[in-house]
Amino acid sequence: MRLFDKIEEVASSRKRRKQVQEIASSPHKIPKLALPNTSSVQISPRGTPMRFRVRPRLHRTPSLDVNPIKVRQQMEEKARNIKREITVVKKPPVGLRNLAISPEQLGFVARKQEAVEDEFYRKGLPRLVQVKGRRRILVRQVPLDFGMLNDTDVFILDTGGEILYQWNGRKANRIVRGKGLDFVKNLKDKDFGGTKTIKVLDHGKNDYPEPGFWKFIKRNPEDEVAKGEDEEMGNELISSILAMTVLYKVNEIEEVFIPEKIATHPFTKSLLKEDCCYILDTINEIFLWCGKKSTPKLRRGATSLAKDLKAERKTWTAHIVRELPESETLLFRERFMDWGYGPTIAVQQIASNTSSAPSPKIDIKKLISNLPKLAPDPVADDGKQDPKIWRIEEFAKIEMKPENYGEFFSGESYIVLYKYPWKNKFAAQIYFWQGRNSSTTDKGTAALITRDINTALQNDGRIASIKDVRTLQNLETPHFMKVFSEFYVIHQGKE
Known part of the structure; x- marks a missing residue:
């Protein structure tokens, strides 16, 4: 081999080695692939396309039989019907039809309340309480209406806010005024923990300028407070209301809940047992009391009975009040003759150990002689002048x-x-x-x-x-x- 040919072969081998090194050191290029024009295709990290599937889109055509505008109008009409007030014709209960007293005097006015309202009382709802009587005092809840006011009774307004109003009629006696003040003070302390303020309004003096009171008792400028009953008529009215106040005990017989009448007014606290449920019906008020040991099933049955009792009433009835043991409301405790505002005091009888021997005679003159003598009067006067x-x-x-x-x-x-x-x-x-x-x-x-x-x-x-x-x-x-x-x-x- 000639020397020139050998030199050319070595040079070409070096050139190929250099090209191999350059290729090894350069990054690999991802080949361009012709993929379908869709967003569902995914590319692998290596640059190769993954398997893809295009989901078909369903096209639903609206039905021509249903008009959405009419459906919306029908729903709005139903909502207006639900919110519309229901006026019931005045009709007293069966027990009041043979009385000489009119149902209006007993507080039975036409019921105007929304059908969707809550049937149970909760704190924050305004309410009006009437205090009437002289020999026998009656405290009851009445409709929140100007027509219920009269000039011989006292009315307590719980606004649901921070103020409790006591409105005294012009001819209200001292006894009913004192009872009203006692009631509103205990209502503030016992039911609301002393967090409210009491304002006393006198009929015709400082009541009409008070906007907070007449905001709830809506009064027109031409309206005047009605005249109350005389003492004899008032006593007859109170006796009639108390005679129809009944305490029911809820019994379960073969999974059916039946109310049993156990007592009429007056009531005692001993009637309430811890393992039972009771319904106190005071004509225009319904109280539900369930003991601590009563079963949940019995409580649900008693609640259902209380709702049915309220629904059957054709006259105005206040919200059902759930009473918790040892935390009863003041209006509920007022119905029991031995239920005070504070904790009950148990009186224990102590046996006497006195003997039957006759007691010695007491010498009264000897006791008087031992009394200290009064000092002489320093005023030298007989007290005959006019003071x-x-x-x-x-x-x-x-x-x-x-x-x-x-x-x-x-x-x-x-x-x-x-x-x-x-x-x-x-x-x-x-x-x-x-x-x-x-x-x-x-x-x-x-x-x-x-x-x-x-x-x-x-x-x-x-x-x-x-x-x-x-x-x-x-x-x-x-x-x-x-x-x-x-x-x-x-x-x-x-x-």
Whole structure:
């Protein structure tokens, strides 16, 4: 071989080796493939197409028999019919048809309520409670309507918000006013935990400017409050309502729930058993009470019976109230004669160990002789002068009429000014009498006003001696008793 040919062969081998190295170091190119024009094709990481399947699309044509516009109109018409108010003709229950009292007086007005409303009471719903009577007090829920107001009763409005209103009729007596105030205070403390505010409105004084009250009791400008019944008619009305108040016990017989009448008014708390369910029917109120140990099946049956009882009523009926044991509402507890506002107090009888031997005779004269003798009266006066008396009321003194002198109340404080001749001039005794049940405010006000009277008398040159005397009930001084020697009576409570 010639030298030139050998050199050319070596050069060509080096060139091929270099080309192989370049190919090995360069990345592989993905070959271009002709794929179908669809988005469902997936490419593998290596660049090769995967198997694909195009899902067929179903085309549904609307039916020509159904018009969607008419269907929508029919649905809207049904919704309007459901929300429309249902007015039922006035018709009293069977037990009221033979009474001399009209159903309207018992509170049976035409029921106007939506058919879709909730049948059970829940906190936050407004309600109106009536308090009526004198000898017998009746507390019941009535329709939230201006026509229920009258001038002889007291009404409690629970707005469902932060305010409880007490509306007093113009002719409401002191007993029903006090019962209404007691009820609304316990309603605030027991049912709402003291979180609400009480506002007292008097008919014809400060009630009409109150917008929060008349927002719920809708009143037209020409409307006037109706006149209430007289005392005899009111007592007959209360007796009729209480006579038709019934307590039912729910019994299960062969998987059928049957109400059993067990008692009429008055009721006692001992009638309620822990393993039973009861329905209290008060004509226009229905209460459902289930004991702690009652079965869920019995509770469901009692709930169904309460709903049926409310549905059968042709007159206005309040929401059904579910009562929880040991957390009963105030309106429910009012129906039981031995159910107070607080926890019950058990009275235990203690056996007496006294012997049957006759007791020794007591010498009364000997007991009286051992009493300490009273100190002589420092006031040299017979108490025959005319006093002047004021009664304390709201940080002020109100002068009493002379015909009421000698009558004191244990819940009040009084100031008695007595002047009598002394050393060619006059002396003054200023008694500030404090009742046993008088408030701290009244006692303090009496002391301050006594000091003011003393200051005013010091400027009078005719008064030579002035003395302030604090007098407690049942601890009066001898001279004080001389002033009221002819007539002295202490009444219980406030005037």
